[in-house]
Amino acid sequence: MLTSFNLWRQWSDRALDATFDFWKRSIALNQLVWRERPAVAQTPADVVYTENKLRLLRYRATTDRQYPTPLLLVPSIINRYYILDLKPGRSLVEYLRDKGFDVWMIDWGTPGDEDRFVTFDYHIDGYLVNCVQEVLEATGQPQLSILGYCIGGVLTTVFTALYDQYVRNLINLAAPTNFHDDGLLSLWTRKENFPVDLLIDTYGNMPAWLLQTSFKWLRPTGDLGNAWTLWERLDQPERLDDFLTLNRWVEDNVSVPGETYRKFVRDCYQDNLLVQNRLQIGGRRVDLSAIRCPLLNVTASRDHIVPPQSAAVLNDLVSSEDKTLLQLRGGHIGVVAGSQASNVLWPQLADWLAQRSR
Structure with a gap:
């Protein structure tokens, strides 16, 4: 009887603990309704240049800048720039700045209906060229290092192939080169599956809500997993804040100018011109073998948006010896921005860049 009583008491205690935990988490969940959105992009910066919706940011140094070669960060055009500057301690910008680099970044802004005719070519021959010139003029340096994330890496790759005289180092983070890979996104955007002209002619721009939905379809159970993660972290304030901050960025898509999206999908995803050295920008052919500067190309093993083989092929196409x-x-x-990024990617990136920035 004593053994049975002890067993019953153990189960009773567990039930009480579970009930208490459930109500504690439920109260915390209700309180999230009144919680302010997490602060993002907190690293102090000066706006050095603006054009249309674009802002060029220069981050204020907290220590003496050890490396004369400036570093320009180019985020994707379909998400907000602050994935590279989420919050103190979770910011690649902050990390590199504190290592002594002169860090700059492009904020593409939020395109409106009036931007539907801004072209993919102008992102390179206009926006990027203008920003690079601003960086070089402000620093007095003949070259810069340029880092591109995701679609930003496509832009920096093309820019480096066309304007290699300005680029000392090229760093790509999860940036596609071969768009005919085994990924679901590549399959969905094939000509027979995706009428991009009809889409852009109808909407003008590629709407943010449609981009958001399409990326969620890549992993249909993602929201369910996020809900469980949220529930698990409700009693862990620091981890909860990390989750909410990153989730703010995930849900913060922006619309893409229609003509930019049309060419990007048609020339890259559908015709796969970049990897074939057949992409045309402003009437000039993009030849990846024209890239001769040092290259750091980073891939992610579980990347469901840019499969690693899609990005890795760039190393076989450039002429860089380093x-x-x-x-x-x-x-x-x-x-790039997960909980282990500061221990894995960021130190290796900083070490690689430091050796090539003096």
């Missing part, structure tokens, strides 16, 4: 393929475990976002 080229590094850094293959890391993780997903498209986690490798």
Whole structure:
């Protein structure tokens, strides 16, 4: 009887603990309704240049800048720039700044209906060229290092192939080169599956809500997993804040100018011109073998947006003698801004860049 009583008491205690935990988490969940959105992009910066919706940011140094070669960060055009500057301690910008680099970044802003005719070519021959010139004039340096994330890496790759005289080092983070890979996104955007002209002619721009929905379809159970993660972290304030901050970025898509999206999908995803050295920008052919500067190319093993083989092929196409393929475990976002990024990617990136920035 004593053994049975003890067993009953153990189960009773567990039930009480579970009930208490449930109500505690439920109260915390209700309180989230009144919680302010997490603060993002907190690293102090000066707006050095603006054009249309674009802002060029220069981050204020907290220590003496050790490396004369400036570093320009180019985020994707379909998400907000602050994935590279989420919050103190989870900011690639902050990390590199504190290592002594002169860090700059492009904020593409939020395109409106009036931007539907801004072209993919102008992102390179206009926006990027103008920003690079601003950086070089402000620093007095003849060249810069340029880092592109996701679609930003496509832009920086093309820019470097066309304007290699300005680029000392090229760093790509999860940036596609071969768009005919085994990924679901590549399959969905094939000509027979995706009428991009009809879409853009109808909407003008590629709407943010449609982009958001399409990326969620890549992993239909993602929201369910996020809900469980939220529930698990309700009693862990620091981890909860990390989750909410990253989730703010995930849900913060922006619309893409229609003509930019049309060409990007048609020439890259559908015709796969970049990897074939057949992409045309402003009437000039983009030849990836024209890239001769040092290259650091980072891939993520569980990347469901840019499969690692799609990004890794760039190393076989450039003429650079100094080229590094850094293959890391993780997903498209986690490798760059996840909880382990500051221990894995960021130190290796900073060490690689430091050796090539003096």
